[in-house]
Amino acid sequence: MTSEQTALVERLRELFGAEPTLREVSMFGGRAFMVNEKMVVSASKDGSLLVRVDAGQHDTILAEDGATQATMGASRRDMGPGWIHVSPSALAGDGLARWCDVALAYNRGTP
DSSP states (O other): OOHHHHHHHHHHHHHHTTOTTEEEEEETTEEEEEETTEEEEEEOTTSOEEEEOOGGGHHHHHTSTTEEEOEETTTTEEOOTTEEEEOGGGGTTTHHHHHHHHHHHHHHTOO
16 A cells, blocks of 8 residues: 555544444455445545445535546546545545545445
């Protein structure tokens, strides 16, 4: 892991520490955090975050500072609605907790 990714993973562990069903796995080239066996976020090597959100709110969430459409692979293929990439700068201070709250709200509302 890069130093940026390690620092982000440590912050995520603190934020998700009280979750009863937390699991970490390697996924999407990063370190994913699973709650209720569903991915919530994934810490990328560059310190950015892949966030799983409600596809119905995708465009609204995409308009927020630091949020862009998530892509994958060398071809930068669009991951589709519900997948948001958040820049490291948008995760400073309380930014990370806010993005985790958005992802957890979606996670808890899906079967």
